[in-house]
Amino acid sequence: MFALxxxxxxxxxxxxxxxxxxxxxxxKVTEAATFPLAFVTVHHSLTDRAGLQAGETVxxxxxxxxxxxxxxxxxxxxxxxxxxxxGTPAKRRLLRHLDTDHVLDSRSLDFAxxxxxxxxxxxxxxxxxxxxxxxxxxxxxxxxxxxxxxELGKRDLQANxxxxxxxxxxxxxxxxxxxxxxxxxxxxxxxxxxxxxxRHIHPGVYRPLLHSxxxxxxxxxxFTLAQHFRGIGKVVLSFEEHPPIRPAPAPLxxxxxGTYLITGGLGGLGAATARHLATLGARHLTLVGRxxxxxxxxxxxxxxxxxxxxxxxxxAADVTDPEALRELIDSAPVPLRGVIHAAMELSxxxxxxxxxxxxxxxLGAKAQGAHLLNALTRNHxxxxxxxxxxxxSLLGLPGQTNYNAANLYTEALARSRRRHGLPGLAxxxxxxxxxxxxxxxxxxxxxxxxxxx
Numbered sequence: 001m002f003a004l005x006x007x008x009x010x011x012x013x014x015x016x017x018x019x020x021x022x023x024x025x026x027x028k029v030t031e032a033a034t035f036p037l038a039f040v041t042v043h044h045s046l047t048d049r050a051g052l053q054a055g056e057t058v059x060x061x062x063x064x065x066x067x068x069x070x071x072x073x074x075x076x077x078x079x080x081x082x083x084x085x086x087g088t089p090a091k092r093r094l095l096r097h098l099d100t101d102h103v104l105d106s107r108s109l110d111f112a113x114x115x116x117x118x119x120x121x122x123x124x125x126x127x128x129x130x131x132x133x134x135x136x137x138x139x140x141x142x143x144x145x146x147x148x149x150x151e152l153g154k155r156d157l158q159a160n161x162x163x164x165x166x167x168x169x170x171x172x173x174x175x176x177x178x179x180x181x182x183x184x185x186x187x188x189x190x191x192x193x194x195x196x197x198x199r200h201i202h203p204g205v206y207r208p209l210l211h212s213x214x215x216x217x218x219x220x221x222x223f224t225l226a227q228h229f230r231g232i233g234k235v236v237l238s239f240e241e242h243p244p245i246r247p248a249p250a251p252l253x254x255x256x257x258g259t260y261l262i263t264g265g266l267g268g269l270g271a272a273t274a275r276h277l278a279t280l281g282a283r284h285l286t287l288v289g290r291x292x293x294x295x296x297x298x299x300x301x302x303x304x305x306x307x308x309x310x311x312x313x314x315x316a317a318d319v320t321d322p323e324a325l326r327e328l329i330d331s332a333p334v335p336l337r338g339v340i341h342a343a344m345e346l347s348x349x350x351x352x353x354x355x356x357x358x359x360x361x362x363l364g365a366k367a368q369g370a371h372l373l374n375a376l377t378r379n380h381x382x383x384x385x386x387x388x389x390x391x392x393s394l395l396g397l398p399g400q401t402n403y404n405a406a407n408l409y410t411e412a413l414a415r416s417r418r419r420h421g422l423p424g425l426a427x428x429x430x431x432x433x434x435x436x437x438x439x440x441x442x443x444x445x446x447x448x449x450x451x452x453x
Contacts, residue, residue: 002032004040004183004190011216011239018191019183021198031208034066034234039197039206040190041152041179042070045128046078047196049175050148054079056125059115059142061106061135064091066234067152069209071128072100077205080126083118085111094210094232106131112138123147132156137164145170152177209233215241220394254281255383258337261286261329263319263369266298269388269432270342274301277340278310284334285312288343292316319343319369326376338384339377341370341410350399362402367409374413378422387414387426394428 002023005015023032046052052075060071063084075082076099085106086092095103102118104111115124123144129136130153140149140163149172151157157176168174182190200206210233214222219237226235254260260277264270265287274285285305287293293302293314305312313333317324319341329336347361370387377385387410390403410426417424 002035004036004194006180006183016187018187018194021194021201024202027208029240030211030213030236030238033236034209034211035197035201035206037179038066038070038209038234039074039200040182040193041067041177042074042128043197043200044179044182044193045150045152045175045177046071046074046126048193049177050126050150052078052080052126055081057081057083057119058126058128059083059085059124059139060128061085061139062087062130063095063100063103064232065130066209066211067128067130068095069098069233070206072098073206077200083115083124091232106135109135109138112142115142119144126150129153140164140167140174143167143172145172148173148175150175150177211236213238217241223394252280252384255337256281256283257334258282258383259284259286259313259332259334260338260340261288261332261336261373262340262342263288263373264343264365264388265289265340266291266293266301266314267295268342269429270340271297271301273340273342274305277338278305278308282338283310284332285310286315286328286332287312288315288317288319288328290316290318319372320364322372322376325372329376329380336377336380336382338382338386339373340384340386340388341373342388343369344388344390344403344406346400346403359402359405362400363406363409366403366406370410370413374417382423385414385417385423385425387424389426389428391428391430 001020003015003020005013005019007013023035046058052058058071058075058080060068060082061084062068063072063082064086068084068086072082072084072095081101083102083104084095084100085104086095087106092103092105104114123142124147125144126148127139127143128150129139131139132153132155136151136153136156143149151174156163163174182193197206212225212231212233213236214225216237216239222235222237225231254277260282262270262274262277262285265274265285266289270287270289274287277285287301289298291298293299294316298314302312302314311333313328313331315324315328317328319325343365345361345365347358366389374385389407389410407428414424414426
């Protein structure tokens with residue numbers, strides 16, 4: 001079976017019967033996984049919305065992606081000509097190998113003039129668009145009278161960007177397609193679409209798309225490939241290969257005669273970490289914060305820790321100052337055995353409005369602080385070196401390009417330390433309701449909306 005569902009990133013899911021179809025005997029499930037989303041999108045776009053006919057010409061951007069390859073199969077089946085764009089020479093070579101009529105470079109706006117040249121100045125009948133900004137506007141101008149522009153991209157729609165209407169004269173149409181709404185919409189429409197696609201699959205009219213297979217244990221690798229449009233065709237997650245079972249690690253036991261340093265350790269997540277280390281046996285903590293122990297939250301933390309018999313040294317220090325960090329590390333009363341870097345600073349701003357100051361603010365505490373801690377402790381015999389990072393670097397949250405970059409640096413630093421035989425762990429936190437920055441701001445609600453989207 002193949003199926004559509006709103007919860008595809010799972011080993012098991014439940015979906016409605018009208019969203020599922022049968023696959024031919026002998027077809028691999030990883031091949032079948034390339035069908036539902038791509039061909040529902042293309043079949044609905046080109047058959048139901050655009051009514052693509054034999055002899056017409058369709059322009060598809062991102063021709064080597066899943067949607068582009070499905071457009072190519074559908075158009076060749078109905079007898080339409082295809083002009084496809086792609087961003088790399090390898091992708092363009094592939095499209096030529098698949099007998100695409102004309103292949104152009106999507107990284108240059110020259111494609112518009114080339115399309116007009118190929119069509120003797122008349123333009124095309126149908127455009128399947130995933131580009132944004134000026135490239136999308138130039139594409140819209142390539143429609144011949146009666147042409148249909150299928151908008152699959154979400155960015156311009158969600159940003160409520162302006163659309164110049166003059167290119168829609170002479171019965172031209174601009175049609176937005178939202179597959180998520182199709183899936184959750186009327187059952188009869190999706191049942192018909194699923195049945196149509198199944199009828200095209202069994203005689204081999206629709207064939208499995210080119211794809212790369214990634215074990216579920218390497219989920220991030222698959223996400224990165226899809227997010228940056230580096231792959232060809234579809235990115236498929238496979239649950240057939242079970243990840244190796246690792247023995248449970250022994251419970252962490254901290255050295256009661258060692259010092260554990262926590263940056264950002266006097267409030268929020270850093271304070272919660274300090275309390276947790278105390279339960280694991282730590283008896284010497286060095287806590288670093290911008291304001292030291294002067295806040296009510298810090299005072300309560302210090303009283304709690306000292307009641308448990310923990311010796312606490314408090315420092316008001318800038319983690320981007322190498323001399324200040326060196327001094328507090330050297331002043332530890334007992335040998336340093338662990339570092340937890342929880343310091344962070346947000347300076348949210350859209351990339352187009354970013355300045356040196358906004359980048360320096362976000363990179364400083366998180367990335368530069370991590371760099372200095374790594375450099376200043378490499379000769380210490382550490383049990384642990386933990387870097388706190390945010391899930392934002394995986395999601396790519398808008399307005400946080402600077403913070404995302406800082407978080408990605410901590411990941412790379414942890415990997416580098418492990419390659420050199422040193423302890424290193426980057427922990428990616430999602431929004432936490434009970435403590436930390438998200439609990440003090442709107443961030444938890446905002447991140448929740450972004451993750452659910």
